[in-house]
Amino acid sequence: MVYKNKLVQKNISKEEIVSFIKELYPNNDFIPLHAPRFSNKEKEYVLDTIESTYVSSVGKYVDQFEEIMCNYTGAKYAIAVVNGTAALHISLILAGVKQGDLVLTQALSFIATCNAISYIGAEPCFIDVDPVSMGLCPSSLETFLQSSTFIKNEVCYEKESGKKISACVPMHTFGFPIEIDKLVAICSKFFIPVVEDAAESIGSTYKNKCTGTFGLLGTYSFNGNKTITCGGGGIVVTNDENLGKMAKHLTTQAKVPHKWNFFHDHIGYNYRCPNINAALACAQLEKLEEIISNKRVTANLYNDFFMNSNIHFNSEPNHTRSNYWLNSVLFESIENRDLFLEYSNTNGVMTRPIWALMHRMKMFENCLHDGLKNSIDIESKLVNLPSSFRELNSIVNE
Numbered sequence: 001m002v003y004k005n006k007l008v009q010k011n012i013s014k015e016e017i018v019s020f021i022k023e024l025y026p027n028n029d030f031i032p033l034h035a036p037r038f039s040n041k042e043k044e045y046v047l048d049t050i051e052s053t054y055v056s057s058v059g060k061y062v063d064q065f066e067e068i069m070c071n072y073t074g075a076k077y078a079i080a081v082v083n084g085t086a087a088l089h090i091s092l093i094l095a096g097v098k099q100g101d102l103v104l105t106q107a108l109s110f111i112a113t114c115n116a117i118s119y120i121g122a123e124p125c126f127i128d129v130d131p132v133s134m135g136l137c138p139s140s141l142e143t144f145l146q147s148s149t150f151i152k153n154e155v156c157y158e159k160e161s162g163k164k165i166s167a168c169v170p171m172h173t174f175g176f177p178i179e180i181d182k183l184v185a186i187c188s189k190f191f192i193p194v195v196e197d198a199a200e201s202i203g204s205t206y207k208n209k210c211t212g213t214f215g216l217l218g219t220y221s222f223n224g225n226k227t228i229t230c231g232g233g234g235i236v237v238t239n240d241e242n243l244g245k246m247a248k249h250l251t252t253q254a255k256v257p258h259k260w261n262f263f264h265d266h267i268g269y270n271y272r273c274p275n276i277n278a279a280l281a282c283a284q285l286e287k288l289e290e291i292i293s294n295k296r297v298t299a300n301l302y303n304d305f306f307m308n309s310n311i312h313f314n315s316e317p318n319h320t321r322s323n324y325w326l327n328s329v330l331f332e333s334i335e336n337r338d339l340f341l342e343y344s345n346t347n348g349v350m351t352r353p354i355w356a357l358m359h360r361m362k363m364f365e366n367c368l369h370d371g372l373k374n375s376i377d378i379e380s381k382l383v384n385l386p387s388s389f390r391e392l393n394s395i396v397n398e
């Protein structure tokens with residue numbers, strides 16, 4: 001990997017890292033990995049939904065949430081849903097994924113990506129990640145597609161199983177954008193639609209364009225641990241008018257609009273985002289840029305601290321702006337990683353290893369994969385460090 005040959009000038013101990021983190025987040029007995037940050041706006045908007053009685057899936061904040069997301073991301077359509085997993089599920093249905101199909105994705109991801117694929121009865125097929133972005137690697141994808149698939153009538157099939165490959169779901173790990181333009185170009189050569197899992201990368205850009213807006217569809221999560229949160233919520237974005245309309249239709253029980261009749265023309269889902277959550281989302285979105293700037297300052301401080309040391313700090317790939325949702329480092333070995341996890345977590349600093357790779361779960365252990373060399377290396381060495389917004393003065397007010 002690229003960072004192996006770098007100059008090691010200092011050895012940093014686990015004690016030094018923990019004291020550094022305590023300096024970054026002073027006056028905390030316990031430092032969480034990522035805490036949400038609220039101010040008076042959130043209270044005001046949520047209270048407004050309660051006072052209006054419109055707390056459920058119809059209301060002005062749902063419309064505003066969608067409008068703000070269109071404006072912010074540049075996508076033509078944004079559909080607010082109950083969470084990021086539901087956003088992925090609906091997007092995969094709209095991309096044309098069917099039972100028995102294969103969906104290309106990373107083994108190095110949160111399990112929601114694979115769960116959404118499984119809800120349809122499709123199966124994930126795991127491609128390795130890039131060592132710098134930690135997201136789906138375009139050249140590994142191209143190697144797999146060239147060696148293991150064939151195309152018939154503009155449909156891509158996996159050679160051994162004969163199964164259709166009906167989508168590719170890259171994920172922008174911890175907010176680091178992958179080389180999404182390259183990946184989309186490769187997928188289109190093989191007639192494979194791209195659904196971007198941008199759950200972790202709201203506000204991150206690749207060549208000045210928001211992650212989530214390169215593929216046919218993109219999804220975001222507003223879960224409590226993400227960069228901004230609305231308790232639970234998600235967004236589907238697309239530039240395709242039919243898909244945008246269908247996303248809204250399918251997530252509202254596929255009810256045919258009528259003044260009073262109940263008639264439904266598809267199997268629909270109750271996936272619409274409630275107004276009370278959308279209110280929280282609108283307030284959080286007003287502060288997104290401030291939150292990202294603050295998090296980027298913290299990432300810089302971590303970067304300086306780990307510079308030229310035995311521990312590698314993961315910094316944003318070229319041509320990107322990362323939201324630095326979760327900062328991460330790579331230890332030299334799994335033993336050193338575990339010593340640090342033990343020490344930090346018993347000393348009031350929450351740290352976590354990366355997710356176990358998906359092909360290690362019994363549900364996905366028989367899925368196809370390409371060897372996953374970089375994924376396995378990262379899995380054994382990575383630790384996420386506290387990454388919450390840092391209060392630079394103690395009073396939060398606006």
Ligand SMILES: *Cc1c(COP(=O)(O)O)cnc(C)c1O
Nearest residue numbers: 083084085110112113199221223
């Ligand atoms: C958080 C997350 C999701 C799911 O989002 P929820 O809102 O929790 O359902 C999906 N994919 C990835 C990579 C995530 O990190």
